[in-house]
Amino acid sequence: MKKHDVETYTKLAEGAKFFLDESFKYIDETLISESASLIYSKILDKIEPNEKDIEIFNTTTFSDNTIELSQSEEGILLSEETQDAFIKAWQDANTLARKYVIKHQITHKINSIEILGHLNNLGFFIETLTNRHLLFLYQSRIIDDFCYSRISVAKIMERLIFIFKDEIISKKVHLNEITNLFSLRNKTVHYTPDNSILLKPSISELIQIWNQCKKIIERFEKIEKINEEKFSILINAYIDGFKNKWI
Template identity: 55%
Template sequence: MANNHDIETYSKLGEGINFYLSESFHYLNEVLIYEYASIIFSKYIDKIDPTEADRKLIENLSLPDNPVELLQTDSIEAISDETASQMAASWETAQQKARLGQHSFGHQHEINSIEILGHLNNFGFFIETLVNRHLLFLNHINEIDNLSYSRISTARIIDRLIYIFKDDLKLNKVQINEIVNLFSLRNKTVHYTPDNAKALKPKLSELLKIWKQTKKVVEMLEKKEKFSEDNFSELLEQNINKIIQRWK
């Protein structure tokens, strides 16, 4: 098994790890920019006074209670063109301000933006690729024989982690409960059912716990590997700090 992979494989896996980590926090930053823009926008629209035309439209507005009937409604005119233009301009300004600004959401903030799918998926891929590379490393240094490697490398990601850290888990030197939670959240994105779409609202505090536990796990992998390359635990720490400094 070890003979099937050389330095190029490690290089490709390293590139993948770096890519997934970068993309995961890119999506999270976009999530928080959007949600901050929504906060700014809500303040702007509070200052937009409805026109007489708006009042007449609202008085005559009749919306179906059934969501399917609502989706099948050809057109809904609830505000005047004048007000719609003001709201569009306000939303544009809100997005510009949010992209350049910062905001304190608080750890209990629930994330509702659809881009959270990008963060959860890519962060999961980040962990999974690190684990895959470490298993290959263990095979190359003969800590895992070829038969065991072929079996464990295709197991569920949590089973792979348990295999790698079986001794440390017994001694309580490492925990993976938050990482288990991450993959539970990611499963909701993979199986994006109506119930999962409604339930997927992770809190910032939840994500922070996942990141911190992941950093500990990555540090333990790196300590054993001793690769002379980019330190992924440090890169993760940098990304965490950027989020905390701008959005905590």
């Protein structure tokens, strides 16, 4: 088995920091997109169809066939004037969403595509720190070669259950939200037709995941005592920043 020194811990920490930063960059972009969609819908409400639009509506046969609809000529159901108004509305909505912050209810379900980036990077963040913690346990001789060689290549939830098996039994540690995180991430990895529709986590769901991530990391840090900027503090700052800005 390859020997690992301080550089390995440093590289894993750098990776974890990168994934954490990226995950919260993406969640910020996600909420900007959510805001843009809300603004866009409000602007569209004010756009009235013109005579040409009404003529198109009255003379067009609408198909209920998904393939036919997807292959239909773009813009056939709107006049050029209305199409231009829709394009401008979307541009204005995005400009306003970046200029002004719109508060969201914690029950709000996220539908923007940027959520893929958040969930993937947050999953990578937890997985990287879990890998580093297992290496620490191995090099501290808390677990032996046999255990490490097998558990280090197991699925992420199996690794976490192994690490916290005693605390789980005593109910000092809960992994339900972490399980949910990786369930959501699996939907991004396997982005099937069904998963593309089902992947709509609520803001409250994400906050619960973040809070449990912080608790798990605090457990790692309590054992490792590595002299570095604490990831539990970093993620807590991101959580507070998100709450203050968006809800």
